Amino acid sequence: MSELYIARITTKGQVTLPLELRKFLNIKKGDYILFEKKGSRVEIKKMVPPNDFDDFARPIRERFKREGITPDDVEAAIKWARGVTE
Known part of the structure; x- marks a missing residue:
């Protein structure tokens, strides 16, 4: 079963990821996230720095x-x- 989260967009278009999602993705201050558009959906993934x-x-x-x-x-x-x- 999917879990739903709601976040408000600021006037600058910024969104705060809910704490549960930050914990799930192990996202910390300074990390980068990737938004991938797939049709009418968007996936959010934590960027893992490349080795080189x-x-x-x-x-x-x-x-x-x-x-x-x-x-x-x-x-x-x-x-x-x-x-x-x-």
Whole structure:
């Protein structure tokens, strides 16, 4: 049987996870959580830090390759975000 929890959203869009969920996921101050959209549902998972950068970067590299995003595309996006014009 599922358990239901209610939390209020602040004017900044912030939500406090109920204590029972923080305990269940072993979430502490400074931890990161992942929100994964699955259709009309959202799953919340505790982020587990990778052992090294390669483990962290692998899914990003795979997604970029799948979607045809090149290093030049990333560089251009960074320049755009920084407001750099050439």
